[in-house]
Amino acid sequence: MKFYFSILFLPILLALQSFPASSQTPAGEYMKVDYLFVDPAEQEQFLGFATTTWKSFQQERIDEGKISGWQLYRVRFSGNKSDNYNYVSVTSTKSMEVFEIDDFRQIGDASGRSSGTPVADLLSEQPFVQSEIWRVRRSVLRDREGPQSRFLMMDFMNVSPGSGYQYVMFEDEIARPLHEDRMEQDRMNAWEVYQLITPGGLNYGYNYATGNFFNKLEHVEFGFTDELIRANHPDVNVMEFFETIYAMRDRVQSDIWKLLEYVE
Numbered sequence: 001m002k003f004y005f006s007i008l009f010l011p012i013l014l015a016l017q018s019f020p021a022s023s024q025t026p027a028g029e030y031m032k033v034d035y036l037f038v039d040p041a042e043q044e045q046f047l048g049f050a051t052t053t054w055k056s057f058q059q060e061r062i063d064e065g066k067i068s069g070w071q072l073y074r075v076r077f078s079g080n081k082s083d084n085y086n087y088v089s090v091t092s093t094k095s096m097e098v099f100e101i102d103d104f105r106q107i108g109d110a111s112g113r114s115s116g117t118p119v120a121d122l123l124s125e126q127p128f129v130q131s132e133i134w135r136v137r138r139s140v141l142r143d144r145e146g147p148q149s150r151f152l153m154m155d156f157m158n159v160s161p162g163s164g165y166q167y168v169m170f171e172d173e174i175a176r177p178l179h180e181d182r183m184e185q186d187r188m189n190a191w192e193v194y195q196l197i198t199p200g201g202l203n204y205g206y207n208y209a210t211g212n213f214f215n216k217l218e219h220v221e222f223g224f225t226d227e228l229i230r231a232n233h234p235d236v237n238v239m240e241f242f243e244t245i246y247a248m249r250d251r252v253q254s255d256i257w258k259l260l261e262y263v264e
């Protein structure tokens with residue numbers, strides 16, 4: 001597989017020399033992604049907590065310069081067939097030190113609630129399924145001053161050990177112009193590439209991801225078409241283009257999350 005990839009990747013890179021290289025945007029920020037499962041009977045209570053106490057707490061951390069943003073998503077379509085999470089919290093920051101202390105424990109201390117209250121129950125570890133720390137490697141926004149996107153499609157990738165640099169380079173030089181074209185057509189708002197920092201390991205399942213931001217759910221289906229590829233890379237064989245992608249990484253899961261709350 002590795003040998004096959006190296007042969008395919010070379011002509012694509014050579015073909016790119018006839019195009020202006022898009023400038024790289026290594027955002028460098030870290031994201032803590034918390035996957036939560038909230039029982040349907042408790043969702044109203046949870047959302048009330050999230051839109052008041054949790055949101056206010058995150059706004060305070062932004063005002064203090066500790067974090068740069070926070071989003072709460074509801075999982076609309078999950079590639080995880082076990083359906084073991086239905087909400088996702090994303091906290092972004094420039095320093096991983098912020099993640100040393102548990103968010104919910106801090107909120108509990110700040111709220112001054114005693115144990116046994118409904119809010120205290122929500123502050124327990126029970127809703128959390130898994131937490132991950134990612135780093136943003138590439139980020140392209142159509143409008144930095146515009147509102148946050150309503151939908152985020154997360155594609156979780158498994159990239160072979162030692163191929164991370166080649167994978168990010170491929171995303172930046174080959175895929176990025178295609179996404180920028182979609183933004184010009186008003187079918188996409190932003191695109192990002194993430195690298196998993198922790199946890200990880202050969203058996204974890206994925207180590208990279210891409211985030212595709214949309215305002216309309218119907219725009220999700222307008223992906224990499226033959227027409228879009230030829231318009232941006234006319235000298236690249238379309239069949240080899242897809243073969244190169246498949247040889248480089250496995251897309252192990254795709255989720256679509258809908259934005260519920262955010263602070264920035």
